[in-house]
Amino acid sequence: MNTVTMNVNKIPELYFECENVNPDTFAGKKAAEIAALKGYQGKKISTLGEYFTITGDAGATAADTKIVINGDCTKMKYIGAKMSAGEVVVNSSTDMYTGSWMTGGKLLIKGNVHSFCGLAMKGGEFTVEGNAGNYLGAAYRGDWRGMSGGVLRVKGNAGSDVATFMIGGELIVEGDVDIHIGTHMEGGKIIVKGNANRRVGGQMVKGEIYVFGNINVMMPGYKYKDEVDLEVDGTKAKFIEYIGDLGERHPKKKGEMVYGKLYMKK
Amino acid sequence: MSEYIIKNGHVFDPVQGLKGDKADISVKDGKIVDKAGSGAKVIDAKGKTVMAGALEVHAHVAGPKVNAGRWYRPEDKHFDSHKKPGITRIEGGKSIPTVFKTGYEYARMGFTFAMEAAMPPLYARHVHEEIHDTPIIDEAALPVFGNNWFVFEYLKNKEIENAAAYISWVMRQTKGYGIKVVNPGGTEAWAWGLNCLTINDPVPYFDITPAEIMNGLMAANEYLGLPHSMHVHQNSLGNPGNYEVTLDTLKLAEGVKPKNNFGREQVMHSTHLQFHSYGGDNWGNFESKAKEVMDYVNKQDNITIDTGNVTLDETTTMTADGPFEHHLHGLNHLKWINVDVELETAAGVVPYIYDPNIKVCAIQWCIGLELALYAKDPMRCFITTDHPNAGPFTRYPRVYSWLMSKKVRDERLNTFKNADKVISATNLAELDREITLYELAAMTRAGPAKALGLSKDYGGLKPGMNADIAIYDINPDKFPSSGPEIEKAFGNAAYLFKDGKICVQDGKIVDFGNKHTFWVDAKVKENKLVVRDIREKFLRYYSVNEANYPVPESYAPHQHIITVDATQA
Structure with a gap:
């Protein structure tokens, strides 16, 4: 695997859109060609070379390409967005749309990510060592197709509206989450190891949400079902199972109604 | 205004029955004319398709x-x-x-x-x-x-x-x-x-x-x-x-x-x-x-x-x-x-x-x-x-x-x-x-x-008509065989003339032209019953006042009004 190293050499005045910073675009390109790739700041086009010092050539394919980014990326959007293979490591915090629409590969952010990250993610592994903002792993604004595959792990806390319209995959927040989690969810698994605020699983049709800590205010559309012993993300414990959201439409499978499931650690 | 002569293009114009014939189209003062002046700018349309604006x-x-x-x-x-x-x-x-x-x-x-x-x-x-x-x-x-x-x-x-x-x-x-x-x-x-x-x-x-x-x-x-x-x-x-x-x-x-x-x-x-x-x-x-x-x-x-x-x-x-x-x-x-x-x-x-x-x-x-x-x-x-x-x-x-x-x-x-x-x-x-x-x-x-009742001035390339002209990079003698080629040609006009001005060149916008809003002013005999009905409905049912209903001219400052006289109908 070839490594391309990018050192931030200029902080954008507005925000720099790194739609081209992913192994798929870099594949088969030399450092100089990568530096010539385009990126927008507001309505102005410039090149990656204007904001990064780039060393190392990419591999022949995305899978053979690793990108390491050093320096302050808090004003860089879209890093790793739409990547399908390979690896990206950012030794900093990043701005919006990081890892959104990714379909494969590994993306590691050592700092925090802003809002709208991991949107509509379809596959791959996306790990954030710090905190995430709002709309983590959700559908894009207005869209009804949220995260559908892959594993998205945040080691810190996440904001509100996490995993809206989720339809598949696994999203783990090791800290706390704010309001609106798994709204309109129709599949997939959400694990919150800390506390959840309010409106957990509102209008949820299908899927599973696990909360290890407390839920500040429970939705009224959930009904107690049972107590079960489970192993969730390496933790064995007893969980209380609720089904819902009873206020929402639910499909039938083999004559049985399918509900969303909400598990709270006892 | 500029004058142009579009030379050697294959012209398709049902108004004149032109089926890909090689013909020159001359443009002067926003209209198609028989002949442009000697200073007219020449546009070479050889091997290209020329039609009226769509x-x-x-x-x-x-x-x-x-x-x-x-x-x-x-x-x-x-x-x-x-x-x-x-x-x-x-x-x-x-x-x-x-x-x-x-x-x-x-x-x-x-x-x-x-x-x-x-x-x-x-x-x-x-x-x-x-x-x-x-x-x-x-x-x-x-x-x-x-x-x-x-x-x-x-x-x-x-x-x-x-x-x-x-x-x-x-x-x-x-x-x-x-x-x-x-x-x-x-x-x-x-x-x-x-x-x-x-x-x-x-x-x-x-x-x-x-x-x-x-x-x-x-x-x-x-x-x-x-x-x-x-x-x-x-x-x-x-x-x-x-x-x-x-x-x-x-x-x-x-x-x-x-x-x-x-x-x-x-x-x-x-x-x-x-x-x-x-x-x-x-x-x-x-x-x-x-x-x-x-x-x-x-x-x-x-x-x-x-x-x-x-x-x-x-x-x-x-x-x-x-x-x-x-x-x-x-x-x-x-x-x-x-x-x-x-x-x-x-x-x-x-x-x-x-x-x-x-x-x-x-x-x-x-x-x-x-x-x-x-x-x-x-x-x-x-x-x-x-x-x-x-x-x-x-x-x-x-x-x-x-x-x-x-x-x-x-x-x-x-x-x-x-x-x-x-x-x-x-x-x-x-x-x-x-x-x-x-x-x-x-x-x-x-x-x-x-x-649409616009055939006097639009939809054709006859002298006297408006100079709305599209030129596509399509040679009718060698019509493209693949879908993407056809799409590219029709999606990126080589030239678009609007009112005699070049607005698109090689698929790129180069001028915003002079846009007009068309509307039809149909004159009828005075009809007191209808005037009364309108007033009554505005008073009884509409949430707005009748005086707030019309679109003022400032909303359509570049209007092209087509007048119809139905007072004798």
Whole structure:
């Protein structure tokens, strides 16, 4: 695997859109060609070379390409967005749309990510060592197709509206989450190891949400079902199972109604 | 103004019968002339196709429901909304582009005119604000009359003269172009939770039928002698088996004679016929009835149609057919907006994905193409996508590629997931016809111009006509064989002249031209009854004051007014 190293050499005045910073675009390109790739700041086009010092050539394919980014990326959007293979490591915090629409590969952010990250993610592994903002792993604004595959792990806390319209995959927040989690969810698994605020699983049709800590205010559309012993993300414990959201439409499978499931650690 | 001479191009112009003949076109002071001066700038069109600027006969490009689509579908404009190099602004949106992108994209495809197909009279100001902000292309808007309380009351009592006086008043207040009818009676019935699914279903309370509404509006249209005919979106849109309703509706035109000074020969324009040519009685046995419908249209000279081609994209449906949008929302469960417009109309908006893997969508695709391929008179059959309902207008080049190349269309047809079922439910596989450049010029230029009553100045390249000219990088002697090549050529005009000014060069916008808003001022005899009725309805029912209703001239500062005198009618 070839490594391309990018050192931030200029902080954008507005925000720099790194739609081209992913192994798929870099594949088969030399450092100089990568530096010539385009990126927008507001309505102005410039090149990656204007904001990064780039060393190392990419591999022949995305899978053979690793990108390491050093320096302050808090004003860089879209890093790793739409990547399908390979690896990206950012030794900093990043701005919006990081890892959104990714379909494969590994993306590691050592700092925090802003809002709208991991949107509509379809596959791959996306790990954030710090905190995430709002709309983590959700559908894009207005869209009804949220995260559908892959594993998205945040080691810190996440904001509100996490995993809206989720339809598949696994999203783990090791800290706390704010309001609106798994709204309109129709599949997939959400694990919150800390506390959840309010409106957990509102209008949820299908899927599973696990909360290890407390839920500040429970939705009224959930009904107690049972107590079960489970192993969730390496933790064995007893969980209380609720089904819902009873206020929402639910499909039938083999004559049985399918509900969303909400598990709270006892 | 500059003078130009376009040399050595292959000219396709049904107005003059030019079928690819090499001819020089001269331009002076915004008009096509016999001969330009010696200082004229020479444009070399050798090996290229030259046509008049194209006219869009039916698209939803401006106004409140288009904007409702824009604001409730931010996901439609997320990707690919960057600013392109050059003088253009940021261009956003795929199925519901911004006004700027709308103007640019039409121009890049060689269009110089677009008709906004449904203007709610009460929201005419909004429509004109958006039209004013759409660059380059000329535009007009059709106010909707098919669910209007005044119209119902006058037509129920067969008061054609009063209906015409009211229509003339609305067209002047709203700066409208003609008479649009959407699901006649059905949208008003929707306010009662009902619909009119045949032309004989009475509208609740008003006790008038869609057939009576359409007969009356056709009569009023000819009474006024408007440049365009009644423009109808029929009842029972989108339902399996609706072709019988379609034939019933088309038959209403039998025996009605066009009466106007604009050279228009039709009395009914039936729009997006693809949505109205369905057989079967459910989605399982859904099939094409395009042949049956077109057999009728072909022999009935006083009807024009447009296709409403499905482009197999994710798009946003929007129509003043409120009940239909609610029905669609029930089918696909995607987000739905409904708007009621007081005494006049309503509208709904729902996103829709025409998925080539779904049999019904593939059959709809076939039906749209069949309509154009069965059309015997290309001067009466126009190509549309009912933008954005069957697909975005930006897909016209792709629709042309399917119509102009059997190879390209069969490649698509044979690779559908349910190809066998789709082929057996349609006739497309048997159709060998390929639309020629000359026929395309009729379907997109001369035909729509004539149907809109604009044939004196637009849709052709005869000296004296407006210098709206599109030049495509297509050599008719070596017509491109692959779909993407055809698309590229039609999507990126080599040149577009608008009013004698070069606005597009090599597919890039180089000038914003002089955009005009067309509207029709139909003068009628003073009618005190109608004036009193209007005053009374404003006092009793409208939420706005009568004085706040008209669209002031400042909303359409570059207006092109077509005057009609019906005072002697």
